[in-house]
Amino acid sequence: MSNAPSLLEVDQLSVSFDNKAVVDRVDLRIDAGARVGLIGESGSGKSLTAAAIADITPPGAEVTGSVRHEGRELVGLHNRARHRLRSGGIALVSQDALTALNPLVRVEDQLAIPLRRRGVARRRCAAEQRDLLASVGLDDAERLLRGYPGQLSGGQRQRVLLAMALATQPSLLLADEPTTALDPTVQAEVLALLRALTTAEQPAAAQPPSLLFISHDLAVVAQLCTHVVVLRAGRVVERGPVSEIIAAPKHSYTRELLEATRSIGMPQEVS
Template identity: 45%
Template sequence: MTLPTSDTRVETTVTEPGQRLLTVDGLTVSVGGLTLLDGVGLTIDAGETLGLIGETGSGKSLTSRAIIGLLPTAMDVTGSIVWRGQELLAASPAQRRRLRGTEISMIFQDPMSSLNPTMRIGRQVGEVLRRRGVPSVEVQRRVIEMLEHVGIPDPERRIGNYPHEFSGGMRQRAMIAMAMIAGPSLVLADEPTTALDVTVQARVLEMLRQVRAEQGSAMLFVSHDLRVISHVADRVSVMYAGSIMEQGPTVEVLRRPAHPYTKALVASVPAVRTRTAIADPLPGAPATPADRPTGCPFRTRCALAHDRCVEERPVLRIVGTDRLAACHVAEEVSR
């Protein structure tokens, strides 16, 4: 099955492969005196998939929500989020709303809390098209087509169902259909296959790859599953305690990490390293905004930590071709 053809999608800005779409620089999010994101920086070009990995609570989902502008008003956001040359942090709420669903869309991690329980699935999936003035008959046709594409059985009937009438996996597929129906330039995919079994997960990942190839869409693929990231991401950014620890081509980062945290993550996932039943769990507990250590935030769990790691916080620096790492001993780690 192929994606809907171009005449069935909402028109969006034409994007050339390799064109810089998104630049995030110094992104900091705080609330109540606690820093949740601390100077996050990343870039995404048209046609590429950037993986964002890290343990639960590292700031991955918060980063994607900050990009699309869906953070609570109590949170203070500083830094820069530039979309196609436009500074989004300076944009009006109306301007940001116009981008959502058409230029930038998001696949949320928890579809049960993200879908409106009082609205039928078909209406929710087609909402962005109706906002763009697409006729009702055409909206229904496109909704059925997209639901079929993501693997919803009998979509002509299912468009009349409510979210509680779908299984967890089907709700997640409906969320993906909602995010993809208008052919966005950037998809923020927050753990998009978590609720799916292996067979459906493979189908959804293939669909997302088709979107990238046929629409030229880029993706920020948020996941804690390094096995999935190793298959879908061109580049990867590794997050810990609200900061980026390492960035680079996915294959290089996973094969030869330059940061002790990345190395520990890879060692904890047997399928990424050796495909055996042996794994090395990460020592200690992750740092939190309330107890983030001075210097390197990972130093309390790092066997290579020394005095400089306590006194001086490492910054992202070049450690190889297209590789960055925030570690004082990155060269030693990557040997």
């Protein structure tokens, strides 16, 4: 990656519990237009890295280091300033839509929250909601909007979560294993959607958000991402363009991940 200022610059980011670092001095760059895969085995610190970037670490976590988004430092900001940034800059899609959505609130009311925060007038909300649902491949907008999360399929809920993230018009989308809870066919559809939403397919289209995609699956990252960062026990052990890492992994741990991928079969097709 170049030396020019990046959309997101993470320097020496650590997350500790009781003085023990579980994310350990992580450096990360995401340029506009890049799709970066953050990969590592369970417990390697992927989710907490994303949580620290999105400022949603759990109680007891101590975050040190620097996270700059479009040049603005996010670590140590007061809550209100962070809140403003989050509704216009970095959006998170988590792996468990059922937990992320409020089961007692209709989809339309949940989708209205990021729109209002963005300043969309109440009378414009319904049209925006339909457009957002269409952009994530959900056509039956009227029915879905009136429903509760529990009345939707897993794939539909994940798409609603994606729509809520897009409603903030983010420049960076953090996707934390967004397809883990889905069956393989729906998984492939949602991954294809993520790729379409984060790829400038039409030259005239507005700049799509960059992506930080968290996964333990190198095959999926290879299909979706431009770059990959490999995390092991909280530390970055390897990084680079995805094609280079796949062709010639330098670290033994990356080779193990690659071997594991090959033993399960060819990468899943997401295009």
